Amino acid sequence: MDDHSLDEFRRRWQEELAQAQAQRKRRRPEAAERRPRRPEVVPGRGEQASGYLALAQGLLEGAGRPPAARAARQDAASRSRSPPAREGAGGGEQLVDQLIRDLVSKTWKVIAEDEVLWYRLCQQEGHLPESSISDYSCWKLILQECRAKEHMLRTNWKNRKGAVSELEHIPDAVLCDVHSHDGVVIAGYTSGDVRVWDTRTWDYIAPFLESEYEEDEPGMQPYVSFVRINSSLAVAAYEDGFLNIWDLRTGKYPIHRFEHDARIQALALSQEDATVATASAFDVVMLCPNEEGYWQIAAEFEVQKLVDYLEIVPDTGRYPVAVATAGDLVYLLKAEDSARTLHYVYGQPVTCLDVSSNQAAFGVKSLGWVYEGNKILVYSLEAERCLSKLGNALGDFTCVNLRDSPPNLMVSGNMDRRVRIHDLRTDKITLSLSAHQLGVSAVQMDDWKIVSGGEEGLVSVWDYRMNQKLWEVHSRHPVRHLSFNSHSLITANVPYERVVRSADLDGFSTHRRHRGLVHAYEFAVDQLAFQSALPICRSSCVTTAGYNYDLALAFPYDSI
Numbered sequence: 001m002d003d004h005s006l007d008e009f010r011r012r013w014q015e016e017l018a019q020a021q022a023q024r025k026r027r028r029p030e031a032a033e034r035r036p037r038r039p040e041v042v043p044g045r046g047e048q049a050s051g052y053l054a055l056a057q058g059l060l061e062g063a064g065r066p067p068a069a070r071a072a073r074q075d076a077a078s079r080s081r082s083p084p085a086r087e088g089a090g091g092g093e094q095l096v097d098q099l100i101r102d103l104v105s106k107t108w109k110v111i112a113e114d115e116v117l118w119y120r121l122c123q124q125e126g127h128l129p130e131s132s133i134s135d136y137s138c139w140k141l142i143l144q145e146c147r148a149k150e151h152m153l154r155t156n157w158k159n160r161k162g163a164v165s166e167l168e169h170i171p172d173a174v175l176c177d178v179h180s181h182d183g184v185v186i187a188g189y190t191s192g193d194v195r196v197w198d199t200r201t202w203d204y205i206a207p208f209l210e211s212e213y214e215e216d217e218p219g220m221q222p223y224v225s226f227v228r229i230n231s232s233l234a235v236a237a238y239e240d241g242f243l244n245i246w247d248l249r250t251g252k253y254p255i256h257r258f259e260h261d262a263r264i265q266a267l268a269l270s271q272e273d274a275t276v277a278t279a280s281a282f283d284v285v286m287l288c289p290n291e292e293g294y295w296q297i298a299a300e301f302e303v304q305k306l307v308d309y310l311e312i313v314p315d316t317g318r319y320p321v322a323v324a325t326a327g328d329l330v331y332l333l334k335a336e337d338s339a340r341t342l343h344y345v346y347g348q349p350v351t352c353l354d355v356s357s358n359q360a361a362f363g364v365k366s367l368g369w370v371y372e373g374n375k376i377l378v379y380s381l382e383a384e385r386c387l388s389k390l391g392n393a394l395g396d397f398t399c400v401n402l403r404d405s406p407p408n409l410m411v412s413g414n415m416d417r418r419v420r421i422h423d424l425r426t427d428k429i430t431l432s433l434s435a436h437q438l439g440v441s442a443v444q445m446d447d448w449k450i451v452s453g454g455e456e457g458l459v460s461v462w463d464y465r466m467n468q469k470l471w472e473v474h475s476r477h478p479v480r481h482l483s484f485n486s487h488s489l490i491t492a493n494v495p496y497e498r499v500v501r502s503a504d505l506d507g508f509s510t511h512r513r514h515r516g517l518v519h520a521y522e523f524a525v526d527q528l529a530f531q532s533a534l535p536i537c538r539s540s541c542v543t544t545a546g547y548n549y550d551l552a553l554a555f556p557y558d559s560i
Contacts, residue, residue: 413440453479
């Protein structure tokens with residue numbers, strides 16, 4: 001309890017005590033004048049009052065109902081069953097003690113029904129962060145419901161309860177790249193098509209995002225190299241150097257089109273605003289709309305080598321900031337400044353990259369006469385200096401997740417098939433899991449679990465607090481994209497080869513083997529995830545049998 005809450009509790013307690021004493025004086029004015037006055041006991045100034053205040057602090061901190069309140073109710077019940085005691089010096093002190101306990105209990109009731117208190121508890125635990133106190137009438141009930149929902153979701157995650165859906169594929173096309181944001185998925189194909197799904201609803205009919213290529217030239221569109229999406233924009237880069245930007249709120253036609261002279265090697269999209277960064281040849285370009293809504297080049301940089309990885313730093317204010325890796329060089333790119341070298345060690349190439357609002361983490365491959373082991377370096381973007389050197393692995397670090405990890409923690413994947421949790425405060429590895437049969441290709445963690453994807457196509461879910469694997473699923477192709485929140489999981493298995501093996505599709509199994517898969521898992525429903533129904537079986541149906549594609553069907557009326 002802070003000082004303000006303590007003062008408020010003391011003020012309410014003293015007011016109620018004064019009111020009770022005034023009522024007693026009004027009821028017995030004549031008797032009080034005839035009797036010899038005894039010294040009044042003022043518990044608010046003694047040790048007993050301090051004990052009640054400390055007890056109140058314990059309740060607000062989660063200690064439960066105060067023992068004094070329970071003792072008061074037990075004493076009241078015993079006195080109601082026993083004959084009244086003779087009034088004397090000892091009896092008067094007992095009445096005063098009982099009065100104080102009753103007043104404290106009333107104050108507990110006032111505190112327990114305080115909407116501001118329960119609203120603040122909801123906000124502290126991360127429930128309904130964008131709500132105001134006037135949105136609901138009973139925040140105590142809201143907090144109970146949020147905690148029950150959180151417990152249900154965690155149980156479903158652990159027991160694989162939910163529903164899984166395979167997002168619809170495009171015939172005669174191979175999946176090239178997948179990205180997702182807040183349940184909205186974008187995918188690009190070798191046919192040049194770009195599709196978007198909103199997995200937050202059960203309607204998985206994905207619209208196509210149109211490009212400006214001629215429709216009378218079928219099969220002539222270039223492959224989609226990269227796709228990115230945020231809450232309002234979708235971006236796709238093509239093999240011929242073109243870039244399309246769509247506004248998801250206005251329509252399926254691009255609002256801006258940009259062209260590079262060479263193939264686009266890296267693409268980044270800010271998750272907070274409308275900033276796009278591309279790397280082609282030895283140039284890095286940042287695009288963003290002006291105040292009138294017209295897209296323009298915000299900054300352009302020249303680098304010494306071809307860019308391998310590119311990320312936009314979140315929460316940088318007016319001027320966008322990006323981090324790019326090119327071989328053994330790491331650049332810090334600020335829109336109002338020239339390119340600055342953040343890190344450079346000759347002959348030690350960068351193997352992965354991730355950024356947060358104030359830090360950048362990237363894997364470094366150790367080569368040369370002095371072998372120090374492969375490491376992950378964490379740099380401060382403000383001070384532009386190295387903060388930590390983490391790990392000492394034989395294999396290359398293939399993926400690192402800094403942005404989505406809990407505070408002071410970071411998770412990484414390696415070619416040695418292990419997933420590691422790093423403590424940024426001590427620069428030590430807190431946990432190392434042998435997670436996959438081949439190298440780790442994607443990884444993410446939260447406050448209790450890790451989800452990792454491997455080159456062999458395996459997706460594994462771990463409870464890292466118990467050092468225990470919960471469950472896993474397997475597909476044919478490597479896991480190239482993985483993203484989850486409290487209630488859903490998106491995975492994408494993208495093939496190595498981008499060539500259609502046969503133009504004559506014999507059936508559904510041909511696509512599953514050669515064209516890549518995108519899966520959406522939803523844990524907020526009460527079904528077995530890997531025994532769940534196909535999308536057609538989630539609606540009402542009258543048939544009771546059908547081919548299940550090697551999955552156990554669960555019909556809607558099974559729970560009736």
